[in-house]
Amino acid sequence: QKEVEQDPGPLSVPEGAIVSLNCTYSNSAFQYFMWYRQYSRKGPELLMYTYSSGNKEDGRFTAQVDKSSKYISLFIRDSQPSDSATYLCAMSGASGGSYIPTFGRGTSLIVHP
Amino acid sequence: NAGVTQTPKFRILKIGQSMTLQCAQDMNHNYMYWYRQDPGMGLKLIYYSVGAGITDKGEVPNGYNVSRSTTEDFPLRLELAAPSQTSVYFCASSRDRGVSYEQYFGPGTRLTVT
Numbered sequence: 001q002k003e004v005e006q007d008p009g010p011l012s013v014p015e016g017a018i019v020s021l022n023c024t025y026s027n028s029a030f031q032y033f034m035w036y037r038q039y040s041r042k043g044p045e046l047l048m049y050t051y052s053s054g055n056k057e058d059g060r061f062t063a064q065v066d067k068s069s070k071y072i073s074l075f076i077r078d079s080q081p082s083d084s085a086t087y088l089c090a091m092s093g094a095s096g097g098s099y100i101p102t103f104g105r106g107t108s109l110i111v112h113p
Numbered sequence: 114n115a116g117v118t119q120t121p122k123f124r125i126l127k128i129g130q131s132m133t134l135q136c137a138q139d140m141n142h143n144y145m146y147w148y149r150q151d152p153g154m155g156l157k158l159i160y161y162s163v164g165a166g167i168t169d170k171g172e173v174p175n176g177y178n179v180s181r182s183t184t185e186d187f188p189l190r191l192e193l194a195a196p197s198q199t200s201v202y203f204c205a206s207s208r209d210r211g212v213s214y215e216q217y218f219g220p221g222t223r224l225t226v227t
Contacts, residue, residue: 043117043205043219044216046215049215088155090214092213099210100146100213101216103148103155106153
């Protein structure tokens with residue numbers, strides 16, 4: 001079992017839809033949960049991160065962490081064609097040697113007008 | 114600030130050739146990383162460094178070497194290139210261990226080995 005599982009998609013939605021992207025993980029030591037966005041032929045960029053459990057909102061984006069289920073989600077409201085990208089989840093621990101993030105495979109999102 | 118820069122952007126190597134991928138950052142970050150990204154496979158850590166003179170292996174270090182003589186630069190050396198090293202290589206940096214969740218990535222180097 002991989003430490004971080006993420007469906008690669010692609011996920012195709014119409015403009016304005018609510019998008020839900022998800023990852024599961026197996027390492028209970030993970031404390032930081034990140035979402036990176038990667039446009040085609042570009043490097044990833046940090047979209048948002050959450051420490052431990054709970055929700056975090058930033059504009060149209062909401063990140064959720066459920067540590068009891070080892071499940072994290074990223075919701076995108078009112079999706080736009082400019083949101084078309086690959087979204088990578090990543091996780092890291094807060095101590096020991098686990099501070100370096102472990103990345104999921106990424107989910108390709110296509111928002112069509 | 115230029116952030117994290119990588120050169121070259123593209124390279125085609127023949128089997129058995131060697132090359133160095135360059136990476137530099139101007140944010141005075143202590144931590145630097147090299148990843149490779151294969152299609153649909155996410156990012157795999159090759160090597161990382163926690164400061165000048167200190168490097169350590171990641172998940173997939175075989176066939177690669179690194180050095181870190183300055184805070185700014187973290188070159189990745191490929192010796193005896195093989196087709197399995199065809200990939201996109203990303204360099205990243207973070208300020209320190211406490212904020213390693215926030216990595217800054219370069220634009221990548223696309224390498225093809227034929």
